[in-house]
Amino acid sequence: MAIDLPQKVHISQDNNGQVWLTYNSPTYLQERHNIKGCEEVLNKVAVVLNKLSMAAVAK
Template identity: 50%
Template sequence: MMSGVANAASDGVISVASQHDVNQTAERMLSILEQKGMTVFNQVKHSDGAEKVGIELRDTQLIIFGNPKVGSPLMKCQQLIALDLPQKALIWQDEAGKVWISYNDPQYLAKRHQVAGCDPVFGKIAGALAGISKAAAN
Protein backbone atom coordinates (compact mmCIF):
# COMPACT_ATOMS: atom_id res chain seq x y z
CA MET A 1 0.00 0.00 0.00
CA MET A 2 1.18 3.52 -0.76
CA SER A 3 1.69 6.20 1.84
CA GLY A 4 2.56 9.85 1.85
CA VAL A 5 1.51 12.63 -0.44
CA ALA A 6 3.33 11.47 -3.55
CA ASN A 7 5.17 8.32 -4.52
CA ALA A 8 7.20 7.65 -7.64
CA ALA A 9 7.17 3.92 -8.18
CA SER A 10 9.94 2.12 -10.01
CA ASP A 11 7.42 1.03 -12.63
CA GLY A 12 6.99 4.60 -13.86
CA VAL A 13 3.76 5.44 -12.07
CA ILE A 14 3.41 8.48 -9.82
CA SER A 15 0.59 8.43 -7.25
CA VAL A 16 -0.72 11.37 -5.24
CA ALA A 17 -3.02 10.90 -2.24
CA SER A 18 -6.32 12.78 -2.48
CA GLN A 19 -8.27 14.35 0.37
CA HIS A 20 -11.52 13.81 -1.54
CA ASP A 21 -13.56 10.85 -2.73
CA VAL A 22 -13.13 9.54 -6.28
CA ASN A 23 -16.03 11.53 -7.78
CA GLN A 24 -14.99 14.80 -6.12
CA THR A 25 -11.37 14.28 -7.16
CA ALA A 26 -12.41 13.56 -10.75
CA GLU A 27 -14.63 16.65 -10.87
CA ARG A 28 -11.84 18.79 -9.45
CA MET A 29 -9.39 17.42 -12.00
CA LEU A 30 -11.80 17.98 -14.90
CA SER A 31 -12.35 21.57 -13.77
CA ILE A 32 -8.60 22.23 -13.51
CA LEU A 33 -7.95 20.70 -16.93
CA GLU A 34 -10.64 22.90 -18.44
CA GLN A 35 -9.19 26.00 -16.74
CA LYS A 36 -5.78 25.16 -18.19
CA GLY A 37 -7.18 24.80 -21.70
CA MET A 38 -6.53 21.07 -21.92
CA THR A 39 -8.61 18.79 -24.09
CA VAL A 40 -10.46 16.07 -22.16
CA PHE A 41 -10.87 13.22 -24.60
CA ASN A 42 -12.79 10.85 -22.34
CA GLN A 43 -13.72 9.91 -18.80
CA VAL A 44 -14.04 6.17 -18.20
CA LYS A 45 -15.86 5.10 -15.05
CA HIS A 46 -14.46 1.56 -14.77
CA SER A 47 -16.42 0.80 -11.59
CA ASP A 48 -19.70 1.64 -13.37
CA GLY A 49 -18.79 -0.67 -16.24
CA ALA A 50 -17.89 -3.46 -13.84
CA GLU A 51 -21.19 -3.05 -12.00
CA LYS A 52 -23.09 -3.53 -15.28
CA VAL A 53 -21.61 -7.02 -15.60
CA GLY A 54 -22.06 -7.95 -11.95
CA ILE A 55 -18.49 -7.31 -10.80
CA GLU A 56 -17.84 -5.26 -7.68
CA LEU A 57 -14.96 -2.85 -8.17
CA ARG A 58 -13.89 -0.06 -5.84
CA ASP A 59 -14.39 3.41 -7.33
CA THR A 60 -12.06 3.68 -10.33
CA GLN A 61 -12.14 6.42 -12.98
CA LEU A 62 -9.76 7.16 -15.84
CA ILE A 63 -9.50 10.64 -17.32
CA ILE A 64 -7.84 10.88 -20.73
CA PHE A 65 -6.58 14.36 -21.57
CA GLY A 66 -3.88 16.34 -23.26
CA ASN A 67 -2.79 19.22 -25.40
CA PRO A 68 -1.96 18.50 -29.05
CA LYS A 69 0.44 21.47 -29.01
CA VAL A 70 2.57 19.46 -26.59
CA GLY A 71 1.85 15.86 -27.58
CA SER A 72 2.26 16.28 -31.33
CA PRO A 73 5.87 17.55 -31.12
CA LEU A 74 6.68 14.59 -28.86
CA MET A 75 5.28 12.22 -31.47
CA LYS A 76 7.41 14.00 -34.04
CA CYS A 77 10.49 13.21 -31.90
CA GLN A 78 9.44 9.56 -31.48
CA GLN A 79 6.18 8.39 -32.98
CA LEU A 80 5.90 5.33 -30.72
CA ILE A 81 5.18 7.58 -27.74
CA ALA A 82 1.68 7.84 -29.21
CA LEU A 83 1.06 4.48 -27.50
CA ASP A 84 1.05 6.39 -24.20
CA LEU A 85 -0.55 9.65 -25.34
CA PRO A 86 -2.81 11.42 -24.62
CA GLN A 87 -2.08 11.62 -20.91
CA LYS A 88 -4.12 9.54 -18.50
CA ALA A 89 -4.94 10.03 -14.83
CA LEU A 90 -6.39 7.12 -12.87
CA ILE A 91 -8.43 8.16 -9.85
CA TRP A 92 -9.03 5.16 -7.64
CA GLN A 93 -9.83 3.99 -4.15
CA ASP A 94 -7.53 1.43 -2.53
CA GLU A 95 -8.54 -1.42 -0.22
CA ALA A 96 -8.14 0.85 2.83
CA GLY A 97 -10.52 3.44 1.37
CA LYS A 98 -7.77 5.94 0.47
CA VAL A 99 -8.20 7.77 -2.84
CA TRP A 100 -5.27 8.21 -5.23
CA ILE A 101 -4.50 10.00 -8.47
CA SER A 102 -2.01 7.93 -10.48
CA TYR A 103 -0.35 8.83 -13.76
CA ASN A 104 2.59 7.80 -15.91
CA ASP A 105 5.88 9.49 -15.01
CA PRO A 106 6.81 11.50 -18.13
CA GLN A 107 10.52 10.79 -17.55
CA TYR A 108 9.72 7.07 -17.56
CA LEU A 109 7.86 7.48 -20.86
CA ALA A 110 10.84 9.31 -22.36
CA LYS A 111 13.10 6.39 -21.42
CA ARG A 112 10.57 3.74 -22.43
CA HIS A 113 10.25 5.17 -25.93
CA GLN A 114 13.88 6.32 -26.21
CA VAL A 115 12.82 9.85 -27.07
CA ALA A 116 15.74 12.08 -27.99
CA GLY A 117 15.70 15.81 -28.56
CA CYS A 118 12.57 16.64 -26.57
CA ASP A 119 13.97 16.54 -23.02
CA PRO A 120 12.77 20.04 -21.96
CA VAL A 121 9.21 19.14 -22.97
CA PHE A 122 9.17 16.17 -20.59
CA GLY A 123 10.23 18.38 -17.70
CA LYS A 124 7.39 20.80 -18.43
CA ILE A 125 4.90 17.93 -18.68
CA ALA A 126 6.13 16.48 -15.38
CA GLY A 127 5.67 19.85 -13.66
CA ALA A 128 2.21 20.34 -15.14
CA LEU A 129 1.01 16.86 -14.16
CA ALA A 130 2.35 17.28 -10.62
CA GLY A 131 0.63 20.66 -10.26
CA ILE A 132 -2.68 19.47 -11.70
CA SER A 133 -2.70 16.35 -9.51
CA LYS A 134 -1.79 18.27 -6.36
CA ALA A 135 -4.52 20.85 -7.00
CA ALA A 136 -7.13 18.15 -7.65
CA ALA A 137 -6.09 16.19 -4.56
CA ASN A 138 -6.08 19.07 -2.04
Protein backbone atom coordinates in the same frame (compact mmCIF):
# COMPACT_ATOMS: atom_id res chain seq x y z
CA MET B 1 4.35 6.62 -28.37
CA ALA B 2 0.77 6.59 -29.61
CA ILE B 3 -0.12 3.89 -27.09
CA ASP B 4 0.79 6.26 -24.23
CA LEU B 5 -0.70 9.48 -25.59
CA PRO B 6 -2.82 11.31 -24.85
CA GLN B 7 -1.62 11.22 -21.26
CA LYS B 8 -3.99 9.34 -18.99
CA VAL B 9 -4.53 9.62 -15.25
CA HIS B 10 -6.17 6.90 -13.17
CA ILE B 11 -8.04 8.29 -10.16
CA SER B 12 -9.18 6.03 -7.34
CA GLN B 13 -10.28 6.26 -3.74
CA ASP B 14 -9.48 3.68 -1.08
CA ASN B 15 -11.71 2.50 1.77
CA ASN B 16 -10.26 5.18 4.05
CA GLY B 17 -11.28 7.96 1.67
CA GLN B 18 -7.73 8.62 0.44
CA VAL B 19 -7.66 9.73 -3.20
CA TRP B 20 -4.90 8.32 -5.42
CA LEU B 21 -3.77 9.49 -8.83
CA THR B 22 -1.60 7.26 -10.99
CA TYR B 23 0.02 8.08 -14.32
CA ASN B 24 3.13 7.33 -16.32
CA SER B 25 5.71 10.02 -15.67
CA PRO B 26 7.20 11.82 -18.65
CA THR B 27 10.63 10.47 -17.60
CA TYR B 28 9.32 6.92 -17.80
CA LEU B 29 7.80 7.60 -21.24
CA GLN B 30 11.09 9.13 -22.39
CA GLU B 31 12.96 5.98 -21.37
CA ARG B 32 10.27 3.62 -22.66
CA HIS B 33 10.25 5.16 -26.13
CA ASN B 34 13.92 6.19 -26.28
CA ILE B 35 13.03 9.85 -26.82
CA LYS B 36 16.01 12.16 -27.31
CA GLY B 37 16.26 15.94 -27.18
CA CYS B 38 12.92 16.73 -25.54
CA GLU B 39 13.98 17.18 -21.93
CA GLU B 40 12.67 20.76 -21.66
CA VAL B 41 9.21 19.84 -22.93
CA LEU B 42 9.04 16.68 -20.82
CA ASN B 43 10.04 18.65 -17.71
CA LYS B 44 7.23 21.12 -18.39
CA VAL B 45 4.75 18.25 -18.76
CA ALA B 46 5.98 16.77 -15.46
CA VAL B 47 5.45 20.10 -13.67
CA VAL B 48 1.91 20.44 -15.04
CA LEU B 49 1.00 16.85 -14.11
CA ASN B 50 2.32 17.41 -10.60
CA LYS B 51 0.33 20.64 -10.17
CA LEU B 52 -2.85 19.03 -11.51
CA SER B 53 -2.37 16.04 -9.23
CA MET B 54 -1.85 18.21 -6.17
CA ALA B 55 -4.92 20.30 -6.98
CA ALA B 56 -7.05 17.21 -7.58
CA VAL B 57 -6.31 15.67 -4.20
CA ALA B 58 -6.32 18.91 -2.17
CA LYS B 59 -9.07 19.15 0.38
